[in-house]
Amino acid sequence: MAISKFNRSVMINATAENVWTSLKAFGGNEKFNPLVTSSRLEREGVVVGCKRVCYVSVDGGKTESETIEVLTSLNEDDRTMAYRVLSAPNTPFEGLVNNVNVRQGEGADRCIVEFTGSFEVEDEKSKSEMTKILQNAYGGILNGLKKMHET
Numbered sequence: 001m002a003i004s005k006f007n008r009s010v011m012i013n014a015t016a017e018n019v020w021t022s023l024k025a026f027g028g029n030e031k032f033n034p035l036v037t038s039s040r041l042e043r044e045g046v047v048v049g050c051k052r053v054c055y056v057s058v059d060g061g062k063t064e065s066e067t068i069e070v071l072t073s074l075n076e077d078d079r080t081m082a083y084r085v086l087s088a089p090n091t092p093f094e095g096l097v098n099n100v101n102v103r104q105g106e107g108a109d110r111c112i113v114e115f116t117g118s119f120e121v122e123d124e125k126s127k128s129e130m131t132k133i134l135q136n137a138y139g140g141i142l143n144g145l146k147k148m149h150e151t
Contacts, residue, residue: 002120004127006134009114010142014149016111020079020102022145023113026052026071032144035137037064048074052083065089072097079103093119093130113145 012019022032026046030036035056042051054067068087075081078101085096096119105111115138121127 002122002124002127003118004121004131005116005118006131006138007114007116008135008138008142009112010146011105012111012113012146012149013109014111015109016079016102016104019111019113019145019149022148023100023102024074024076024079024081026050026081026083029054029141032141032148034140034144046071046074048072051086056088091130093121093126095120096134113142115142 022028024046027039027041029052030038033054035058036054037057039052039054042053048071050071052069052071054069055064056067057064066087066089067085069083069085071081071083073080073082080099080101082097082099085098088096096117098115098117101112101114101116103112103114117134117138119130119134121130
């Protein structure tokens with residue numbers, strides 16, 4: 001197995017607290033993730049260990065697959081969280097872990113949102129393909145957050 005890492009970030013013209021509120025909710029990510037058509041938490045309350053079920057479509061809604069993720073850490077003071085993908089059909093990776101950080105940017109109404117992650121794949125070809133796919137997917141999430149908070 002080959003391990004790969006990725007990193008994407010964006011500056012958003014909004015307060016760090018407002019953007020953090022959207023992300024820490026853990027559910028409702030269809031509001032800013034263009035690949036997610038709907039999502040739900042498996043239980044009420046966002047605490048470490050809670051699971052999120054996302055219905056994902058990569059073909060404009062023609063077909064959906066169910067992705068299950070678990071929240072592995074949540075730090076309100078530092079505005080950081082991490083979650084692990086437990087199940088993602090039709091993907092050639094395992095052990096995808098995402099770390100999210102929202103920090104104050106220059107000025108009161110600017111923040112930086114950063115996604116970092118790591119995953120395992122069978123071979124170098126899959127590693128390269130999945131890194132590109134994930135970079136694009138997280139770019140879409142960050143652009144969605146930017147659009148949501150700047151309009």
